[in-house]
Amino acid sequence: MLNEFSLIEQYFLNNKKQRPDSIVGIGDDGAVTRVQPNHDLVTVTDTMVNGVHFDESTPPRAIGHKIVAVNLSDLAAMGAEPCWISLALTLPDADETWLSEFAAGLHEICQYYDCTLIGGDTTRGPLTVTVTAQGQVPAGEAITRSGAKPGDWLYVSGPLGDAGLGLDMTQQADMATGPHLQRLVERLYYPHPRVALGQTLRNVAGACIDISDGLLADLQHLLSSSGVAADIELDKIPLSLAMTETLSQDAAYKKALTAGDDYELCFTVEEHNRGRLETLTAHLKNKPICIGRITQLREPAIQFKLHGEVYELPLEYQGYNHFNNSVTAKD
Numbered sequence: 001m002l003n004e005f006s007l008i009e010q011y012f013l014n015n016k017k018q019r020p021d022s023i024v025g026i027g028d029d030g031a032v033t034r035v036q037p038n039h040d041l042v043t044v045t046d047t048m049v050n051g052v053h054f055d056e057s058t059p060p061r062a063i064g065h066k067i068v069a070v071n072l073s074d075l076a077a078m079g080a081e082p083c084w085i086s087l088a089l090t091l092p093d094a095d096e097t098w099l100s101e102f103a104a105g106l107h108e109i110c111q112y113y114d115c116t117l118i119g120g121d122t123t124r125g126p127l128t129v130t131v132t133a134q135g136q137v138p139a140g141e142a143i144t145r146s147g148a149k150p151g152d153w154l155y156v157s158g159p160l161g162d163a164g165l166g167l168d169m170t171q172q173a174d175m176a177t178g179p180h181l182q183r184l185v186e187r188l189y190y191p192h193p194r195v196a197l198g199q200t201l202r203n204v205a206g207a208c209i210d211i212s213d214g215l216l217a218d219l220q221h222l223l224s225s226s227g228v229a230a231d232i233e234l235d236k237i238p239l240s241l242a243m244t245e246t247l248s249q250d251a252a253y254k255k256a257l258t259a260g261d262d263y264e265l266c267f268t269v270e271e272h273n274r275g276r277l278e279t280l281t282a283h284l285k286n287k288p289i290c291i292g293r294i295t296q297l298r299e300p301a302i303q304f305k306l307h308g309e310v311y312e313l314p315l316e317y318q319g320y321n322h323f324n325n326s327v328t329a330k331d
């Protein structure tokens with residue numbers, strides 16, 4: 001096995017372009033970064049464990065991409081510009097093919113978002129990858145989960161459920177996969193965090209969260225942080241063509257509400273900011289979709305309407321528990 005130093009040397013002490021605000025990077029006891037004046041630093045961490053968040057069939061390149069993407073998605077939800085990441089890597093052995101593919105996936109997404117890898121650690125053990133990402137936001141402008149108020153409109157940033165459907169297709173050999181397989185598996189393996197949209201939502205969204213565990217689970221977090229409830233119009237929830245052509249309507253809505261790993265944003269907007277949101281997002285291919293409205297706190301916190309009528313969700317939706325629902329469940 002390569003020793004720790006040569007592992008880092010070979011795959012992570014990269015000669016890629018570094019951000020000028022990374023003053024001291026990999027190779028010293030600590031990294032030194034320079035935060036812009038009048039900005040706040042936002043720090044997030046996510047771990048992915050073999051057998052829990054991915055399995056042996058997941059390409060190492062996808063693992064490298066995704067561990068960065070899920071962190072950048074959390075930064076996006078806070079309205080932050082991603083700047084720096086550090087990596088803690090636990091490996092059962094130094095498989096060089098695995099490492100080079102993993103590093104390629106990680107470097108690609110870092111380069112794309114101008115995010116510099118500034119440090120890390122490698123240890124021997126069961127395969128586990130942890131990334132801490134840091135981003136900046138103008139002082140006082142970070143978006144939190146707790147700013148939703150009754151009367152605000154509720155939005156999601158794009159179609160939901162595709163990654164979950166892609167996961168089913170990779171795991172269920174008997175499932176009819178159809179022409180959309182490749183696109184859905186891409187959504188699962190190579191999610192695109194909504195980095196630009198998150199920054200656009202500063203001073204526009206009252207509250208925001210990224211959808212990592214499914215709309216119902218993540219919206220619950222936003223509602224309880226804000227002390228409010230929500231009405232959702234089921235038929236407004238955006239579904240991709242791949243979704244509607246693969247599943248029945250009921251199964252598609254269930255997937256969109258409960259499946260994780262989409263990394264879209266869910267956010268609230270006050271009435272007087274709706275036009276501003278529309279103007280700021282007019283150029284986007286996937287425009288944010290209004291799916292409901294925030295109400296005063298009540299039980300249950302989420303109520304549904306279908307074509308304007310109150311709609312009781314089947315019980316199994318509400319019993320959803322992300323800890324035992326999918327191999328990609330994450331908290």
Ligand SMILES: [Mg+2]
Nearest residue numbers: 074077210212
């Ligand atoms: Mg999150």
